[in-house]
Amino acid sequence: xxxxxxxxxxxxxxxxxxxxxxxxxxxxxxxxxxxxxxxxxxxxxxxxxxxxxxxxxxxxxxxxxxxxxxxxxxxxxxxxxxxxxxxxxxxxxxxxxxxxxxxxxxxxxxxxxxxxxxxxxxxxxxxxxxxxxxxxxxxxxxxxxxxxxxxxxxxxxxxxxxxxxxxxxxx
Numbered sequence: 001x002x003x004x005x006x007x008x009x010x011x012x013x014x015x016x017x018x019x020x021x022x023x024x025x026x027x028x029x030x031x032x033x034x035x036x037x038x039x040x041x042x043x044x045x046x047x048x049x050x051x052x053x054x055x056x057x058x059x060x061x062x063x064x065x066x067x068x069x070x071x072x073x074x075x076x077x078x079x080x081x082x083x084x085x086x087x088x089x090x091x092x093x094x095x096x097x098x099x100x101x102x103x104x105x106x107x108x109x110x111x112x113x114x115x116x117x118x119x120x121x122x123x124x125x126x127x128x129x130x131x132x133x134x135x136x137x138x139x140x141x142x143x144x145x146x147x148x149x150x151x152x153x154x155x156x157x158x159x160x161x162x163x164x165x166x167x168x169x170x171x
Contacts, residue, residue, distance in 0.1 A: 006113040011156070013117030016071040016148040025114045026074070029147070032110035036103040039086025039095030045103050048077040048133055055132065062128035063121055063144065072117070072148030077129065078104050079139040100142040107145065117150035 001009070030047070038044065050056055056070040069075050078100050085096035104120060111118045121144040129141045 001113045003109070006109045008156075010108055010112035011117070011154045012119040013146070013148075013150045013152060013154070014066075014068045014119055015150070015152040016068065016073070016117060016146060017151045018071065019073065019149045021073045021116060021148060025116065026147075029107055029110040029114060029116070032106045033103050036099075036106040038099035038102070039089055042084045042086055042095065042099065044081045044084035044096050044099055046079040046081065046139060047103075048079065048135070050075040050077065050133070058132050059129065059144070062125050062132060064123045064125070066121060066123065068119075069121060069144065069146045071151075072146030074147040076107065076118075076145050076147055077133060077135075077141060078143045078145075079135060080142050081139055083138065096140065097142060104143055104145065107147075111147055115149075116147060118145040118147050120145055 026049075030049075033045075033047065050059065051074055053070070056072075056075050059075055060067050060070050063069055080096035080100045082094060082096050085094050085099055087094055089095040089098065108118045108120070124141065124144060126141045129135065129144070130137075130139075135141065
């Protein structure tokens, strides 16, 4: 599958089969994550892969009741070390939120290419996630995603046309 096919195939999956993700697929996906670009190549990421059923269930209330995350074989928690990120992105911000977003996008596209599903989870309570997974204070939880075999085939959502989002030379 080429990158354009993976982009078109990727959807937010909210229903999963209980089947395990083969290690070779998981390794290819995580290699895609590892190769993601980051500000000044800081690679400020840590990824916690959760397979334990009790731990996945404990994450559900910390993800504001999104029970489908516990259905998937894995939940991947993306964390950032703020101190390892580029400190002057655009002259006014740190790069860690962007770095993790790019890495998670690599993960989701690689998952789609492997026939697996994922869903960016941005609704979560960081202190609860950190407590459940013993995440140290110097790391920030940026996002989570279940990873597993889809048990649904969602239809594409409407997208704005290019002429509403693309401009040449100036806005």
